[in-house]
Amino acid sequence: MVHGGRVTDATQPENSLAPGLYIVATPIGNLGDITLRAIDVLKRCDGIACEDTRVTGKLLKHLGISKPMWRYDDHSEHRDRSRLVESTRDRAVALVSDAGTPMVSDPGYRLVNDCRAEGIPVTVLPGACAAVAGLALSGLPNDRFLFAGFLPSKEKARREMLEELSAIDSTLVFYETAPRLIKSLTTIGEVLPDREVAVARELTKLHEELRRGLPAGLIAYFEAHPPKGEIVLLVGPPPERVASEEDADAMLIDALRTMKASQAAAQVAKATGVDRKTLYARAMELRSA
Structure with missing residues (x-):
């Protein structure tokens, strides 16, 4: 059935989500950072897998949402994950962490892998990430x-x-x-x-x-x-390395075999941190020697 330009399954209520796993990013502090799409999925899903039901419960209360919650964290056993995978076959399950984007320093990747192995759709909702x-x-x-x-x-x-x-x-x-x-x-x-x-x-x-x-x-x-x-x-990354004159000369001589003096100077400057104009002048000296 086509409704409002959107294909819907006539066997499902119009407001329901398609079965599968929905990875939902939540705020890392300021609750105003929740996305409109995340609110929509949390309202329409059939249940929520979360690290701590108390933490997620506070977010849901703030949003005026009431949903079944299932704990899923580092200590969850394989059978808990298997039950969640089975749930996603015919229900829409949202996966959230206590804060930020699931899967970033988070155990949820195993659940995602298992869903994919079973051919279950996985959808990601981007959002806050510390x-x-x-x-x-x-x-x-x-x-x-x-x-x-x-x-x-x-x-x-x-x-x-x-x-x-x-x-x-x-x-x-x-x-x-x-x-x-x-x-x-x-x-x-x-x-x-x-x-x-x-x-x-x-x-x-x-x-x-x-x-x-x-x-x-x-x-x-x-x-x-x-x-x-x-x-x-x-x-921060390592500070730019400043080469000795001997190092810079050796690199210039090698680069001049296949490059113009300007190209060789630019490449060696990027690698060593030595001034490009200085290297160009030296490249011209080496070329004329």
Whole structure:
């Protein structure tokens, strides 16, 4: 049946959603950040799978919605997931996390994989995400970034993880808890002492705060002002490497084999941080030698 330009199933009530799993992003703090589409799906779905029924219950009460809720979190057993998958065969089930977008540092990917394996439709509703909000607020380079979840709580594992990620030429994005922030900043200061760091705290909430600087300065600030709330911890990419004259010459000589002097200078400048005009002049000298 075609109704208002929309194909509907005559066997279902006009207002109902098609069976399947609906991944619904919820606010990370400010309840005004819920999307119109998310409200619509939460109103029309048959039930909601959530991390904590108390947290989701507060959101539903704010929206004036009453729906069955099923707990689904890190501790859910395989049979709980199997029951949810079976429910999505003939019912519309919304999957939410306590805050933000499900599947971002969240156990829901197993449920999505199982639904896809069974041929059950999966629909995603984009919305709030603390990692992306923190990146936007930080002002750190965002053309390339790596979200790495939570840093390990043990110092040795935390150090090893940061050492592993140190060679990646991107902004690193982590989630962190307030009680562990100083320890994480200390390890970052030891492993990545020259990297600029940003601490985004209580995003979208009344006491939202962004502090940016080198690890040592941030440690001093947060020792004097103990942090509270949810935190996104961001580490800027490695500073541009300035090569020695010998390194730059070797790279120019290699580039000049296949490029014009201007192209070679531009490529080596990008790789080393050396001034492009200086490199161009040197390339012309090398070419005429």
